[in-house]
Amino acid sequence: MKEVPKFIKDFSQEHSPEERKEVGGAIWEKRSEYFAEQKELAKKISQIVEDAKEKEKKAEEVVAEIKAIEEELILKKESTFKELFNFFAIKELEQNLSVKQLDHQQILQEHGDIQEILSELELQKSNASTLDDAKQMLADFYNKQEEAWQEYEKEKEIRDVSNIMRDNNVAFIHAIRPDFVPDDNSLLQEGATWRSKLDITLSLDPVLSTSTIKEGDTREKMWGGMGVLLKGGLVQRAYAHDGATVATGTKSRASHDAPIMPISQEINEALGGSHNYNEFVVDSGEVAGYYVCIDRNTGIMRYDLDSADNIIEVIEEMNMPLYVIEGGVIYEAVYVPAREDRSEAPPRKLSAYLTKGKKIEIAELLDNDFNLSEEEKLEKKEALFKNSPFKIKSTEVDLIDSRSEGGNFYMTDEAIDWVNLPEAEEDFTELEERVQKHGYANGKEVKVVARVINATKDIYSVLIGKEKYFVYQNKLTKELRLNSIREYGMYRGTEFLCRERFDRKLETNEDYMQGMSNLISELQKKPDDFNQYRLKKLAFNLFGFSEEAVRAGDQDVADQAIELANKIVPKKEYQEIVDRRFDKEGNFLITEEDLN
Known part of the structure; x- marks a missing residue:
């Protein structure tokens, strides 16, 4: 069997864990069967070798007895007088000699049979067909995995978030609502801050529930008015509507239905969408920056933004790009600080807000170089684990x-x-x-x-x-x-x-x-x-x-x-x-x- 590349082994572990487990169990059974057979054969061979040694020893004893009888017969037949005198003794010796000679022939025959059996067992012992079956099963499994990997690599091009963005001129957003945690399909405690949600997204590399927007889309196409924009990742599932997926871990989201169409068709139908937001489950998401939608919110989820001051404080601390979205178009965010409107008496205090600056094209978003260092990710991860916002079930x-x-x-x-x-x-x-x-x-x-x-x-x-x-x-x-x-x-x-x-x-x-x-x-x-x-x-x-x-x-x-x-x-x-x-x-x- 040719050596299996490590990436194929890793691929099978990630994408075919159940089949890998099944094949591993079958191989273990085959190997166990082989080694049990070998053990039993070794036991039989050992016993037969002992029998052969016993027969050889017996043959030597019989030969010695025959020789002794023959010598005694010679002595008793040395003279006619002695032969006559020893007539009956000679007859008995001749009879004994005949018996011993037959015994010797039988022992030699049995020894020959033993040697044949021994040769047959040795042949069986050297026959590793059961083990070969196990090796073939393993080879077949990895050949299949290699084919699956090749198919997966082709499919990765289809699943690639950056390709979907580029080919369809859409942006991927993962909404982060400051005031809401969906209790039944989230790992977070109620009241988890949007800062902690952002830290989770940036440091734990979770599987994300996202949606796409394009120019002309309204706020209703978003699950939330602020969150992160992506520039990369791999699509696991795609829905033309809210897929109602459930976070079963940071690395997995469960769905109530199984795929019934190729992923390419799922993606195309999801991009076609409905009047509401779609859902893309994205693994290994790469964050380009933070977004705030400045469209007027006419939906039922109205209070899904934090203050501009709070957003600026967090985003600047992370040195993270900040964007605003209006009408499905992405712009650089411009911060307008709090001020007084002196056109009225008494002057009215106006809150800080975000407005749009330069328009950002999808290609610019993809070229964005924002990325946290490993040290920054580790620091955030340790803080999350120390003061956990998660609902832990263990x-x-x-x-x-x-x-x-x-x-x-x-x-x-x-x-x-x-x-x-x-x-x-x-x-x-x-x-x-x-x-x-x-x-x-x-x-x-x-x-x-x-x-x-x-x-x-x-x-x-x-x-x-x-x-x-x-x-x-x-x-x-x-x-x-x-x-x-x-x-x-x-x-x-x-x-x-x-x-x-x-x-x-x-x-x-x-x-x-x-x-x-x-x-x-x-x-x-x-x-x-x-x-x-x-x-x-x-x-x-x-x-x-x-x-x-x-x-x-x-x-x-x-x-x-x-x-x-x-x-x-x-x-x-x-x-x-x-x-x-x-x-x-x-x-x-x-x-x-x-x-x-």
Whole structure:
């Protein structure tokens, strides 16, 4: 088999992972079959060689016996007298000699048969047809991949963003809305700033949802009034309308439908478009600069721009080209600072704004040399991972969240009595560090506020009247959102914790410990993968509970919790995850693996 170029191997890994896995499995089976056969043959050959040696030894013994008999016969036949005297002895010797000679012939025959079998087995051993089959499978796979790569290279010309821009005189835009995150198809938390969205685009090289505009297009052809203009990339999918793609990672977007036409046809139909914006999913997008649409916005998404001052501050810091778009035409942006209109009395203050300068042709956009250095990308990436705007869904994030929940469930003697809430003269809204620290409000409406450290956002619990609610306060916007508490369990008096139902209400630390012990015992009776995951979350909950107990000086309860948790997750393993996931300032750290 000829040596396969590395780029073909890389291509197959990226574009045919499932087929590669299938072929790899089949080859592994063939190789296993071959080596199993070889092992069995080697065992047979070894046994036959031993048999052959035994036959040779036996033959030597028989030959020696024949020789001894022949010598004895000679002695007994030396004289007629002796021959007569030894008549019966001679007959017996002759009979024995005949038997031994037959034995010798049989041994020689068997030895010959063994040699034939041995030769046959050696021939089989040298026959690597099974292994050859595996090699052929691998060769066929890579031949197919080479053909696919050649086709892909041809298709790349069709998919190339710069070619589409040049051939069709269109611009590719990736909108960045400052006030909106599409909850169901985004990896970002609600309230993520447009600055963080821009940093993600520039430093993480994500797969982008984009649309195209051309001269004469209105603002309705854009998903948002500001964002980035592209100068390169590869189109993965194209839709004549909003494709409703969903970000499943920074490197992938999922669609509800499979391609039913060649990519060239998809692109042409998308460029034909409708009265609204189209969608192009673009990989390896190259950013040319930032755009702001200055057309009057008549659509439903009206407030999709930040102030000119804020935009200028961010863009100048990055030394990034800034453009405005009007009527689908791209222009250099001209910043007009805030000023006073003295034509009226009293003078009216006018806000800063952006207006159009020199017209920019598509060819000029393609020749744009804007690019962040690797050092700048790394700096932005580290900042994003330290103070993450992402909604992270991973096993370790769940474990850390469970730890936080456990820490906040530890109860001290100061724990609030949910039935008898004292009244205070004024609302108390200052956030405290632990669940058992509370503030009270006057009159019928009682508010209890407590702080919980969560891996991806700050969570606040609130009691309004007799109803319990869960409140999310986003770290970035401080916007409060209420959700029902029923599916969570951070409250004294609930039987829910860590999304598990306990066999008792958790009103004391003893209830917590006994409820945990009973639940763990039940889950351990069915040790499947899902229950193992649930047990691990409970262990982290216990470790978090124990840490809060230590801070409260309750070492006995802490030791009990650690002992129970340690039976599921060794303390060393727990500590390794915690140490790796938090920096010295206590910030939760994410990785690129968490995002894909």
